[in-house]
Amino acid sequence: MSRSSQGRRPATLPVMCLVGPPNVGKSTLFNALTGARATMGNWPGTTVEVARGTWRLGDGASATLVDLPGAYSLDAASPDEQLTAELVADPDSDDAPDLTIVAVDAAHLSRSLYLVAQLRELPRRLVVAVTMPDVAHRRGLAVRPAALAGHLGVPVVEIDPRHRTGLAELAQTVTAAAADPVPPARTPVAGIAEADDERFAWIAAAVAAGTASDGQVQTRWSDRVDRVVLAPVLGPLVFLAVMWGVFQLTTAVAVPLQDLLGDFFAGPVSQGVAWGLGGLGLGGTWVQGLLVDGVIGGVGMLLSFTPLLAIMFALLALLEDSGYLARAAVLTDRVMGLLGLPGRAFLPLVVGFGCNVPAIAATRTLATPRQRLVTVMLIPFTACSARLTVFVMLGTVFFGRWAGTAVFVMYVASIILVVVAGLVWRSALWRTLPDEPLVIDLPPYQVPTLRLTGAVAWTRLRGFLQTASGIIVAAVILVWLVQAIPVTGGTFGHVEVEDSLYAWLARGVAPLFAPAGFGSWQTVSALVVGFVAKEAVISSWGQTYAIDNPGNIAALGDHIQAAFAASSGGHPLAAVAAFMVYLLAYTPCVATLAAQSREIGWRWTGVGILVQLATASAMAILVFQVGRLIV
Amino acid sequence: MTGPLAQVRAACAAGARTVPQIARATGLNRDVVQGAVDHLVARGGVAALPLTTGCPPGACDGCALWSRFCRPRRLQLRA
Numbered sequence: 113m114s115r116s117s118q119g120r121r122p123a124t125l126p127v128m129c130l131v132g133p134p135n136v137g138k139s140t141l142f143n144a145l146t147g148a149r150a151t152m153g154n155w156p157g158t159t160v161e162v163a164r165g166t167w168r169l170g171d172g173a174s175a176t177l178v179d180l181p182g183a184y185s186l187d188a189a190s191p192d193e194q195l196t197a198e199l200v201a202d203p204d205s206d207d208a209p210d211l212t213i214v215a216v217d218a219a220h221l222s223r224s225l226y227l228v229a230q231l232r233e234l235p236r237r238l239v240v241a242v243t244m245p246d247v248a249h250r251r252g253l254a255v256r257p258a259a260l261a262g263h264l265g266v267p268v269v270e271i272d273p274r275h276r277t278g279l280a281e282l283a284q285t286v287t288a289a290a291a292d293p294v295p296p297a298r299t300p301v302a303g304i305a306e307a308d309d310e311r312f313a314w315i316a317a318a319v320a321a322g323t324a325s326d327g328q329v330q331t332r333w334s335d336r337v338d339r340v341v342l343a344p345v346l347g348p349l350v351f352l353a354v355m356w357g358v359f360q361l362t363t364a365v366a367v368p369l370q371d372l373l374g375d376f377f378a379g380p381v382s383q384g385v386a387w388g389l390g391g392l393g394l395g396g397t398w399v400q401g402l403l404v405d406g407v408i409g410g411v412g413m414l415l416s417f418t419p420l421l422a423i424m425f426a427l428l429a430l431l432e433d434s435g436y437l438a439r440a441a442v443l444t445d446r447v448m449g450l451l452g453l454p455g456r457a458f459l460p461l462v463v464g465f466g467c468n469v470p471a472i473a474a475t476r477t478l479a480t481p482r483q484r485l486v487t488v489m490l491i492p493f494t495a496c497s498a499r500l501t502v503f504v505m506l507g508t509v510f511f512g513r514w515a516g517t518a519v520f521v522m523y524v525a526s527i528i529l530v531v532v533a534g535l536v537w538r539s540a541l542w543r544t545l546p547d548e549p550l551v552i553d554l555p556p557y558q559v560p561t562l563r564l565t566g567a568v569a570w571t572r573l574r575g576f577l578q579t580a581s582g583i584i585v586a587a588v589i590l591v592w593l594v595q596a597i598p599v600t601g602g603t604f605g606h607v608e609v610e611d612s613l614y615a616w617l618a619r620g621v622a623p624l625f626a627p628a629g630f631g632s633w634q635t636v637s638a639l640v641v642g643f644v645a646k647e648a649v650i651s652s653w654g655q656t657y658a659i660d661n662p663g664n665i666a667a668l669g670d671h672i673q674a675a676f677a678a679s680s681g682g683h684p685l686a687a688v689a690a691f692m693v694y695l696l697a698y699t700p701c702v703a704t705l706a707a708q709s710r711e712i713g714w715r716w717t718g719v720g721i722l723v724q725l726a727t728a729s730a731m732a733i734l735v736f737q738v739g740r741l742i743v
Numbered sequence: 744m745t746g747p748l749a750q751v752r753a754a755c756a757a758g759a760r761t762v763p764q765i766a767r768a769t770g771l772n773r774d775v776v777q778g779a780v781d782h783l784v785a786r787g788g789v790a791a792l793p794l795t796t797g798c799p800p801g802a803c804d805g806c807a808l809w810s811r812f813c814r815p816r817r818l819q820l821r822a
Contacts, residue, residue, distance in 0.1 A: 184785070185785075189785075220774060220778070221774055222772070222774040222775045222777065222778030222779070223774070223777060223778040223781055225778070226778065226782060305748075308746075308748055308786070309746030309747070309749055310746060312746055312747040312775065312778070312779055312782070313746040315747075315775065315778065316747050316771060316772060316775045319772055319774060319775055320772065335763045338761070338763060342761070442760055442761065445760055446758070449758065459792065550755065550760065550789070550790045550791075550792060551760060551761070551762070551765070551780050551784070551789055551790070551791050551792070552760045552761055552791075552792050553761075553762075553791055553792065554761055
């Protein structure tokens with residue numbers, strides 16, 4: 113195909129334009145019809161590129177065929193579409209074609225026929241070329257050209273340009289149509305909306321008359337699955353069952369791996385570092401305390417959760433890649449209606465279950481400041497993956513083989529918390545928030561691919577590792593420093609943790625949490641450190657209890673159980689449940705607060721902090737006080 | 744009698760969220776519903792939200808994971 117400046121029209125040949133929506137095979141058809149006899153160039157006076165070629169119609173007849181830019185309708189949204197609309201619709205245009213061929217997609221006939229509906233309201237010679245019949249056949253759909261032509265009032269030819277079938281019939285039909293009188297135009301209905309509605313009614317009737325379905329189109333297996341997973345009652349139950357399976361499988365498979373990794377940090381890594389430092393003459397110094405008790409005890413403990421998170425992220429990525437998680441998101445959309453929030457708000461909230469920070473940034477897609485404010489206020493109540501890490505740890509320590517169920521309960525509690533908080537915010541601030549009708553374009557179900565599942569899981573795992581190697585290391589060093597400062601005994605770097613500034617400060621705050629059953633300084637200090645990042649709850653426990661067995665998960669679990677038993681008066685399960693609820697609802701991490709302040713300002717962020725602390729305290733006290741009566 | 748566009752709009756307002764749900768609610772051919780939805784979205788009467796994997800638009804700015812680990816693209820599910 114050569115390039116040249118386009119003239120208007122050669123004097124001797126009839127001009128035919130090829131139009132149609134994008135991606136219906138129009139250019140393939142053009143190339144099949146014109147072969148190598150085509151040129152490319154800008155249409156005169158515009159920057160719009162069109163192709164022009166000679167089409168041998170047979171019996172010595174030829175026509176100039178112009179491939180115009182793709183357009184869904186004559187209502188132009190771009191310069192390209194503007195040119196198409198002007199050329200084929202303007203009755204005064206010198207460039208009006210003698211005949212227009214409209215390419216339509218057999219597999220998506222309704223979407224393609226709107227342009228035909230508009231063109232039929234003009235006095236034009238038209239021929240409809242139905243492309244991609246093979247794709248339609250695979251979907252169980254067949255076009256009946258004669259019946260469709262009868263309804264449209266113009267000739268219809270089924271063609272397959274890729275396999276070069278139907279091209280001769282198209283040439284014959286076009287030759288005949290060009291010699292016929294211009295068919296009478298349909299009379300448009302007055303009013304834009306009314307005219308649109310009438311055109312679609314005309315299209316629906318044409319599709320009904322001109323197509324035959326073997327039933328697959330209406331009742332695909334994915335539709336049958338969707339009827340279950342999107343059902344108002346059964347859908348949420350399926351979702352809850354799936355999530356329970358994810359958490360149960362995660363804990364069952366990961367815990368043995370986690371123990372192995374914990375032993376690795378507690379044994380070879382700690383001993384190797386201690387041996388190396390001894391060789392450098394730093395054995396028994398504060399440097400060994402920082403590296404072994406601090407970094408390995410804290411970060412190593414956190415890193416032992418890597419297998420667990422890898423499995424959980426992989427399972428969630430499998431659900432995502434299969435297309436199921438998108439269905440679960442649709443269920444959330446119904447909850448948004450309950451809260452009076454716009455349907456669009458569900459997406460940031462769903463993202464919040466992964467990480468609150470991008471979820472808050474995603475609220476920018478919402479239409480009004482009020483919608484953004486309420487959604488940003490709700491996002492910290494979603495159980496992000498950092499909180500889930502702590503839940504898994506506590507579930508493993510306190511609930512054994514029911515750890516997955518414990519995590520699942522916290523996940524459900526998070527959803528309930530979002531709903532209740534949303535209702536409260538709405539009643540307190542605005543009764544109604546404006547909404548617009550929303551249609552969700554669901555991806556098809558598919559067999560998950562290892563590549564995509566692995567890529568998604570790895571991206572999230574790397575995020576966890578980044579946090580562990582960045583802000584958690586900083587938090588660990590800060591905690592070690594405060595633990596190294598003596599208050600009631602010892603010297604710097606050689607002080608029992610209960611004699612340190614860390615314990616002294618935590619003891620001052622701990623009584624506030626006694627009504628919730630976890631008023632021990634070891635537990636409260638972990639919560640305070642968790643303000644930096646929720647994973648730091650684990651690393652701070654790792655440091656606090658790292659005296660004898662840095663990085664040893666089983667020993668850490670024994671220490672934590674003892675602390676909860678002591679602070680709860682013998683009701684550790686009620687206390688740990690209260691602690692998990694508090695962790696779910698209290699102030700989010702600093703990164704989330706920074707994101708909140710950027711989106712809604714410090715004043716509303718401050719209000720949010722107060723509300724979250726009050727909510728967390730009230731819920732934790734309620735859970736413990738009721739729970740101690742049961743367990 | 745109301746036409747397909749009005750029926751689709753009414754089904755959306757009544758809580759139908761996907762093309763199959765709207766098709767069931769209206770009794771219209773699924774392809775007609777898809778065409779009507781595309782048209783309404785183009786006209787601004789209905790919002791469309793494609794659900795793909797990865798974060799939603801605008802989420803990268805300020806995300807702690809983006810700068811070092813995420814690429815400036817979204818993973819797309821196969822069509």
